[in-house]
Amino acid sequence: MATIARPLTQDRAAELNVLVRKQRSLWQDALYRLLRNKAAMVGLAIIILVGLAAIFAPFIAPWDPILQHPDRNTYDPFWGSPQYIDHRFILGTDQLGRDILSRLIYSARVSMIIGFVPVTLIFVIGVSVGMVAGYAGGWTDQILMRVTDIVYAFPDLLFLLIIMATLRGTDVGKFGGGLPLMFVAIAIVNWVGMARLMRGQVLSLKEKEFVEAARCIGATPSRILIRHLFPNALAPAIVAVSFAIPSAMLTEATLSFLGIGVIPPTPTWGVMINEGFAVFTTSPWPVVFPALCIAVVMLSFTFLGDGLRDALDPRMKI
Amino acid sequence: MLSYVIRRVLLMIPTLFFVALITFVLAHSAPGSPFDKNENRPLPEKTIERLNRLYGIDQPIQVQFALYLNNLVHLDLGSSLVKDRTVADIIGSEFPVSAQLGVQALLLALAVSLPLGVISALKQNTGVDYASLLFATIGTTIPSFVIAIFAIWIFGVYLNWVPFLGWGRGCGPLPSCDWKRMILPTIILSLGAMAFLTRITRASMLEAVRQDYVRTARSKGLREQVVIVGHVVKNAMIPVATIVGPATAGLITGSFIIETMFSIPGLGRDFVLSINRRDYPLIMGVYMLYATLIVIANLTVDIVYAWLDPRIKLSK
Numbered sequence: 001m002a003t004i005a006r007p008l009t010q011d012r013a014a015e016l017n018v019l020v021r022k023q024r025s026l027w028q029d030a031l032y033r034l035l036r037n038k039a040a041m042v043g044l045a046i047i048i049l050v051g052l053a054a055i056f057a058p059f060i061a062p063w064d065p066i067l068q069h070p071d072r073n074t075y076d077p078f079w080g081s082p083q084y085i086d087h088r089f090i091l092g093t094d095q096l097g098r099d100i101l102s103r104l105i106y107s108a109r110v111s112m113i114i115g116f117v118p119v120t121l122i123f124v125i126g127v128s129v130g131m132v133a134g135y136a137g138g139w140t141d142q143i144l145m146r147v148t149d150i151v152y153a154f155p156d157l158l159f160l161l162i163i164m165a166t167l168r169g170t171d172v173g174k175f176g177g178g179l180p181l182m183f184v185a186i187a188i189v190n191w192v193g194m195a196r197l198m199r200g201q202v203l204s205l206k207e208k209e210f211v212e213a214a215r216c217i218g219a220t221p222s223r224i225l226i227r228h229l230f231p232n233a234l235a236p237a238i239v240a241v242s243f244a245i246p247s248a249m250l251t252e253a254t255l256s257f258l259g260i261g262v263i264p265p266t267p268t269w270g271v272m273i274n275e276g277f278a279v280f281t282t283s284p285w286p287v288v289f290p291a292l293c294i295a296v297v298m299l300s301f302t303f304l305g306d307g308l309r310d311a312l313d314p315r316m317k318i
Numbered sequence: 319m320l321s322y323v324i325r326r327v328l329l330m331i332p333t334l335f336f337v338a339l340i341t342f343v344l345a346h347s348a349p350g351s352p353f354d355k356n357e358n359r360p361l362p363e364k365t366i367e368r369l370n371r372l373y374g375i376d377q378p379i380q381v382q383f384a385l386y387l388n389n390l391v392h393l394d395l396g397s398s399l400v401k402d403r404t405v406a407d408i409i410g411s412e413f414p415v416s417a418q419l420g421v422q423a424l425l426l427a428l429a430v431s432l433p434l435g436v437i438s439a440l441k442q443n444t445g446v447d448y449a450s451l452l453f454a455t456i457g458t459t460i461p462s463f464v465i466a467i468f469a470i471w472i473f474g475v476y477l478n479w480v481p482f483l484g485w486g487r488g489c490g491p492l493p494s495c496d497w498k499r500m501i502l503p504t505i506i507l508s509l510g511a512m513a514f515l516t517r518i519t520r521a522s523m524l525e526a527v528r529q530d531y532v533r534t535a536r537s538k539g540l541r542e543q544v545v546i547v548g549h550v551v552k553n554a555m556i557p558v559a560t561i562v563g564p565a566t567a568g569l570i571t572g573s574f575i576i577e578t579m580f581s582i583p584g585l586g587r588d589f590v591l592s593i594n595r596r597d598y599p600l601i602m603g604v605y606m607l608y609a610t611l612i613v614i615a616n617l618t619v620d621i622v623y624a625w626l627d628p629r630i631k632l633s634k
Contacts, residue, residue, distance in 0.1 A: 149329075150336050157571040158608055159340075162601070165593035166344040250461050257463055258578065258590055273467065277579070280467070281475050291467040295460045302459040 030235075033311035040307020043300035050297060054108040061102035062090070066265040069097030074283045094276060094286035103267040104293055110268040111297065114182065114252040115245040121187035122244055126194025127237060131225055133195070134202030145199070148192045156189045160251060163188075164260045178263040182255070186248050197240055201233035235312040242308050246301035253294050269294050323621055330613055337609045338390065338602075342383050345598045390606065396599035400592070405603035409585060413607070416577065416584035420569050422500065423508035427565065431512045432558070435519025436551060442524065450516055457513020463575050466506045470579075473502065503580045507572050511565040518561045519554065526554040556627045563619030567612040 024032070034040055053060060075092040076084040077100075085092070091100040133144040163185040167173040173181045205211065206229065214228050255261030256270025257277075264271050269290035276286035377385070389396060395405035438450040473479045526532065527550055535545045574586035581587070585604055592600040 150333050157574070158605055161574070161590075161593060162341055162344050162605060165601075166347060170347070246459075254461065254463065254575065258575065260593065273463070277467075280470070284471050284475070287467055288471060291464045294464050298459045298461065298464075299456070302455060306455075 030311040034307050037307040037310065039303040040311075043303030043307070046296060046300040047304065050108050050300075051112055053105050054112040057105045057109050061099075061105045062088070063099035063102040065098065065102040065106040065267045067098060069093060071097065073097040074279075074286070077285055091289055092285050094272070095279060095283065098267075100272075100286055100289055103272055104269070104289055107268045107272065107290065107293070110179070110262060110266065111249045111252065113179065114186075115249045118183045118186040118190070118248050119241055119244045121183065122191045122194050123237070123241055125187065125191040127198050127230075129191070130195035130198025130200075131202050131229060131233070134199035135206055135221065135225055135229065141199075144195070148195055151189070151192045152196075157251075157254070159189055160185055160255060161258070161260065164255050168260055168263070174263065177266045178261065182252060182261065186251055190244060190247070194237065194240055194244070197236055198233055201236060202229055205229055205232055239305065239309045239312055242301065242305035246298050246305075249301075250294075250298065319624065322624060326617055326620060330617060333613060334606075334610060335387075338387065338606060339383070341602055341605050342386060343379075345601055346379055346382070386602070395603035395606075398592075398597055398600045400595050400597045400600075405599050408588065408600065409603060409607060412583065412585040412588055415582060416573055416586055419500070419503060419507060419577070419582065419584060420566075420573055422504045423569055423573075424511065424562075424566060426504060427508040427512040427515055427569075428562075430508075431515035432519055432555075435516045435558075436523055436554075438516070439520045439523030439527070439554075440546070447520075450520070454513045454517040454520075457509045458517065462506055462510055462572050463579060465509060466502075466576065466579050469502055469506055499580075503576050503582060507569060507576045510572060511569055514565060514568075515558065515561060519558050522554040522557045523550060525557075526550045529553070556623065559626060560619055560623050563616040566615040570608055570611060 072086060072089070072093055073095050074084075075086050075089050075097075077092045078085055078087065078090050080092070089099050089101070091104070093099055094103070129144055129148075133141045164173075164178075164182065167181055168178060175181070202225075211224060211228055214224050219228070252261055252268060253270035253273075256268050257274050259274050261270055262268045264275065272290040273287050276283070280287045386396070393406070395409070397404045398408060401408065434450050434453075438447040441447050531553075532545060532549050535549045536542075540548075570586075573584065574590055576582070577584045577587035578590050585607075589601070589604040592604070
């Protein structure tokens with residue numbers, strides 16, 4: 001009688017000469033949908049490329065990104081007229097004679113770090129606060145939601161401007177080229193959206209039968225939250241993260257462009273635009289290249305994010 | 319309905335209080351004072367003491383905050399520490415420029431996005447639809463300052479079609495302005511909101527077309543135009559109305575960057591400059607003004623939404 005208990009695997013199906021569709025989990029299903037999405041795959045490929053450039057920057061950058069060649073400033077890219085180019089500076093130099101290509105590559109580092117560190121913070125804070133508020137309900141929920149209401153009402157870019165402008169000159173702000181301050185600032189402004197999202201998810205999930213069942217067999221609230229609710233609420237959070245990453249990068253670029261972001265000489269795309277903008281009309285290249293990088297990376301993340309959203313939750317379409 | 323409106327208006331007060339408190343604390347934790355500009359020729363001790371006393375900077379911070387709040391309630395925003403003018407005066411002369419830019423951009427965004435969204439939903443999966451989706455994706459994804467760089471480079475420098483710096487001499491919100499200078503900044507500022515609104519309008523239209531009342535309207539023999547305009551578009555505009563609030567907020571913050579890039583003598587540019595000059599009263603004043611505007615915009619939209627759509631429950 002043991003044969004009855006045997007699951008219907010591919011081998012067993014062949015034995016019985018019937019067709020069986022290979023079982024797929026929800027996540028595999030989503031992965032297949034994502035892999036079929038061409039735009040998302042192109043986006044992912046570009047992101048991986050930029051990520052590799054960021055990791056291996058010292059090996060691929062032809063020059064030190066902050067090394068100045070005062071006698072070789074504002075050279076054109078390699079297709080320029082012969083008297084304004086130098087074959088050693090493929091994309092030309094900026095007004096201080098720094099190699100643009102090397103600066104672009106090193107900038108990718110800062111962008112990637114800015115994309116991942118604050119978003120990790122946002123994810124951890126937002127998910128914990130949102131889930132606890134949604135599950136506990138009552139006054140915990142009330143307090144947490146009133147706090148998010150207030151943070152939500154803050155005009156975010158304005159608030160970031162104020163945080164960066166005021167704290168950038170302090171010792172805390174100067175630490176690490178201004179990066180840690182920016183991590184915290186971006187996280188403070190953006191965790192609220194994640195918290196609201198997770199709270200909504202938990203509110204709708206906690207009445208479902210599987211949670212009821214878990215409660216009946218005596219699972220503790222923390223176990224229910226971590227083992228039952230979290231995996232089920234994860235899909236929208238992943239989509240939110242895929243949009244939070246480019247948004248954090250964009251924040252850095254915007255603040256650096258306004259001159260209150262990352263502290264020079266650390267190269268970032270925003271810093272490069274800020275430094276070159278004054279003489280933009282006469283020598284556009286030091287500004288156009290980083291602007292192009294920002295545009296391409298932003299589009300890549302949007303395509304990937306849209307793909308993830310369609311793959312993970314086909315109903316959630318805007 | 320009335321109690322809902324009252325509750326929402328009252329909720330503005332703690333929000334704005336916290337906005338004021340946090341901004342105040344941050345602005346004062348910044349290093350340096352506005353009077354230590356020239357390190358080689360420092361002002362005499364006595365002068366700094368007198369200046370600090372004059373502007374109340376020698377008081378403990380909580381006293382300064384209480385004074386500030388009291389003044390704020392009386393709409394007295396103090397004087398700029400750098401320019402010899404009151405903050406209210408500066409706002410009065412510069413805000414109209416920003417407001418004009420913002421209103422122009424909002425109107426342009428609405429004028430383009432609503433028809434575009436409606437058309438692309440009615441012609442779903444055609445060339446028009448794909449083109450407008452592509453526009454919406456690019457417009458919401460690529461930041462305005464990057465688009466501005468390409469626009470200045472192509473239209474201002476390379477093709478030399480439009481002048482792009484400044485707002486014209488002595489140019490307030492008057493029709494005598496050099497309107498050509500407004501073209502690029504207005505279009506670029508509106509792009510983000512335009513793209514976003516297009517996307518929302520299209521999605522909302524597609525949702526509305528599928529509703530039962532549309533089928534009912536068709537089956538009772540209404541002409542297609544009447545169904546589209548009177549039933550589909552009318553209902554599809556409700557969610558769009560809620561997005562106008564955030565879109566306005568986006569225009570306000572976007573105007574900092576655009577005004578700075580195009581050297582437009584508006585409040586946004588001055589705000590960015592005053593941050594570097596540590597001009598606390600001006601920073602606070604502009605920040606409070608913009609925060610209030612954004613809070614009011616969101617509030618108005620929520621109330622209009624509740625009024626437009628009786629299906630919404632005004633719970634609690």
